[in-house]
Amino acid sequence: MVGKERLEKARERVIETIAQNIHLYGLTPSAGRQFGTMYFHDEPMTLDDMTEELGMSKTSMSTSVRALSNVKLVERAWKRGVRKDLYQVTDDWYQSFVDLFSIKWRRSVSLHTNAVRRSLTELEELVKEPDISEELKIEAKADIEKLRYLRDYYDWLDRLVDAFEDQEIFNLVPIKNSSIDK
Amino acid sequence: MVGKERLEKARERVIETIAQNIHLYGLTPSAGRQFGTMYFHDEPMTLDDMTEELGMSKTSMSTSVRALSNVKLVERAWKRGVRKDLYQVTDDWYQSFVDLFSIKWRRSVSLHTNAVRRSLTELEELVKEPDISEELKIEAKADIEKLRYLRDYYDWLDRLVDAFEDQEIFNLVPIKNSSIDK
DNA sequence: TAGTTTGTACAGAAAAAACTGTACAAACAA
DNA sequence: TTGTTTGTACAGTTTTTTCTGTACAAACTA
Incomplete structure (x- = not known):
């Protein structure tokens, strides 16, 4: 297995575990996967980034990112020159x-x-x-x-x-x- | 309003609040209503008691009483001469x-x-x-x-x-x- | 022993939740 | 101003969960 795949697999394992446990936060596995993906993504993400990364509709991304924000797991980010809304995982767990x-x-x-x-x-x-x-x-x-x-x-x-x-x-x-x- | 009704209403208010909040325990409102009903019921209850009190199927009562037991909100009780399984709310919240x-x-x-x-x-x-x-x-x-x-x-x-x-x-x-x- | 009673497994029905695509308002660009 | 881009409201579809009725095994009764 090539290095990139091994890295990807290591990430996926943790993301999936988060997804399966996020019901403790009253959130769906999808939102958990979104959260996990954002955690390993170094830069703040836009809704379109998430759509691409997770293969889900933009509407879904919009609603679950709001659910994540409501429990303060995710926050808005800002980067000059970027017009789209940016989101990132709160850094203090x-x-x-x-x-x-x-x-x-x-x-x-x-x-x-x-x-x-x-x-x-x-x-x-x-x-x-x-x-x-x-x-x-x-x-x-x-x-x-x-x-x-x-x-x-x-x-x-x-x-x-x-x-x-x-x-x-x-x-x-x-x-x-x-x-x-x- | 007669006294009995007023008592009933006072109970119902609390039971319904429990039902609406028990999702924090990973349980459904129905299970919460069951739990609340058992709390105000002085004697331990059988599945048939619950069926009658809540107007739901015995199968449902059986499954949700197990869910309640799994998180230790409800425990088995015993009373001599009673053949049916008895359940009561754990007394130490x-x-x-x-x-x-x-x-x-x-x-x-x-x-x-x-x-x-x-x-x-x-x-x-x-x-x-x-x-x-x-x-x-x-x-x-x-x-x-x-x-x-x-x-x-x-x-x-x-x-x-x-x-x-x-x-x-x-x-x-x-x-x-x-x-x-x- | 045979006849009840009791609890639950299981399949299907009903209800709720999650997800998608369309449509559109608000914000921005030119 | 007009033309884009972006986020979300909403209706409809798909998926999941909850609930019910039937069937049956285990436990009890006589």
Whole structure:
């Protein structure tokens, strides 16, 4: 096998692994392949570059590059004299992980917290009323307990996201750089 | 609105929010609804209970309860005299989060690490060979740099999963219990 | 033993998601 | 101004996923 092919194969293996795992980021394998391709491409790429490289429609490239941008895996680049939009992979993967974590979970926490708060208020009202059956009251109280547990849980999750965003997580789990040894 | 309905509505709101967010766990909204329903159901449920409660086929209940078990959101229960399989929601949501995190990311890290290691070895072989073009050598060296970066990154991710599994994350972000105050 | 009950494999139907080609607006060039 | 180029909205097609009903094996009952 010639050298160029071996290089290509080494790249493809990693790109395909990214494609098969990017569902953890809520993205499709196609978007993952696009991301992987961009990672090994030294220069920022245009939508047309991607169309050519991946053999897919420009429309697809446009939509998935936006999906990648939304989770901050890809960013706009600029190069003088180039009129087309340019995109490149965000260079700090640790930060990308934190951003992803934050984007995904913060939203979820917010939605849950709202729902739980509203339901909790309603049930706390309910049990106060004098003319409800004893049976219902017991059930409502059990639910209130559960909702308080959820409230605490989502509060924890929120603080967890804080810890990621504030870079505190890197104190607990430091980044090591293996190339320092060389 | 009568009391029972108000209770029901308060539950439904939370269940639906869970359903809409459970994609973060790689599960479908249906599975999320099932999970939510089980959470507010005080007794462990059988597949037939779920079929009735959710108005879906027993086959669906069977497959999604397995999906929920796989990520440890649901576990088998036992009650004397009941022949049907019983399931209930795992009661420690913090642990569930940790388990999910671990299951999902550990697998991803392992796959990536393997791919990166193999490709790295191949490229390190490649650049050693004397009869390859200078151009190719430069490209391969650039890729090697990138792969080393990935190796470090996945090593960090692996240690991050360790920190979750070893409960160290709870030192950084402690669980608070709001009901203690009352 | 034979007769139920229970859970799931499997094939097909229904629903959802991904992808493409066309069309067009916005930005730029001349 | 008119003529290009570029990115994306949108409708329709293809592919994938989810859901259902049937069939059947394993476990239990009598």
